[in-house]
Amino acid sequence: MLFAKCRLCFYLNCKNLHLELHFVTLLLRFFSRKCTVLKLFGLCMLLVLGSVLWLQLSCSGDLNQTVRDGLPPHQPCPAERQTPTVDDPSWGPHKMAVIIPFRERFEELLVFVPYMHTFLTKKKIRHKFLIINQVDHFRFNRASLINVGYKESGNDTDYIAMHDVDLLPLNEALDYGFPEEGPFHVASPELHPLYHYKTYVGGILLLTKKHYHMCNGMSNRFWGWGREDDEFFRRLRTAELQLFRPKGINTGYKTFRHIHDPAWRKRDQKRIAAQKQEQFKIDPEGGLTNLRYKVESRQELTISGAPCTVISTSLECDLNQTPWCQFS
DSSP: OHHHHHHHHHHHHHHHHHHHHHHHHHHHHHHHSOOOHHHHHHHHHHHHHHHHHHHHHHHHHHHHHHHHHOOOTTOOOGGGOOOOOOOOGGGOSOOEEEEEEESSOHHHHHHHHHHHHHHHHHTTOOEEEEEEEEOSSSOOOHHHHHHHHHHTSOTTOSEEEEEOTTEEEOOTTOOOSOOOSSOEESSOTTTOSSOOOTTOOOSEEEEEHHHHHHTTSOOSOOOSSSSHHHHHHHHHHHTTOOOBOOOSOOOGGGSEEEOOOTTTSOOOOOOOTTHHHHTTSOOSSOSGGGOOEEEEEEEEEEETTEEEEEEEEEEOOOTTTOGGGSOO
């Protein structure tokens, strides 16, 4: 079967090449004669028809393969296949839920999911991607979306990765394994390309579900961009959890690729009403216990061969407690 598929790919490529050579011959005949307006018009028509014919043959290759081999449409030749979907129990007993808080950054998502699927598969890390897509009309709330991801992650996972969609690991020595001893900050300050202060725990943070529950998740008070990670650092200390970070990584600030373009997509850093004062306070009661949300839809998608689940979520806001969830 594999030989037949490759032979078919070769046949289609040769057929296309023969037609392209014939088309070039026609063009040369036109150029060898005296140029007139009528001939120029005819040449333009030939170019258009040739392009349409080439596209038709290219797109019909998969259909021909379907008819001959009984395969589904758009099946690539073996050499072009993507990293397979693998959840191999022999890789270990633990499985990670990669939680991606998300809103409208589709160009970054199209890069992130296939890249991270390949990265984690090479490291034999059992995983699944949960894109928590905020679809309400309130300001973006990264912390609440991570709380939703934890709640919706299912019983088949036992630890989570709080993972920014615009941060890609470049060093394969980075550890994404089960953080049994305590929270593991993959994107540590000495490695992150932008944030270098000691109490930073954003970007990529791994926790067991037990440890995340001990912290009561993240505070839901942070609408807009920033500060929710700093508050979560205090929660880790309150829960008496030791924070671990990578060792032996010598790639420095080139350990990650940051694909966010601030000129194209600006951060929502506005501070409204009492938000400027409240953002530095600890939220001892808020978190998983007062999270309010509604799942609008759940969709299973595949991006370049990488599976993911998109959970479209509407968050609820108590205007008496956090009026800054809305733009003034």
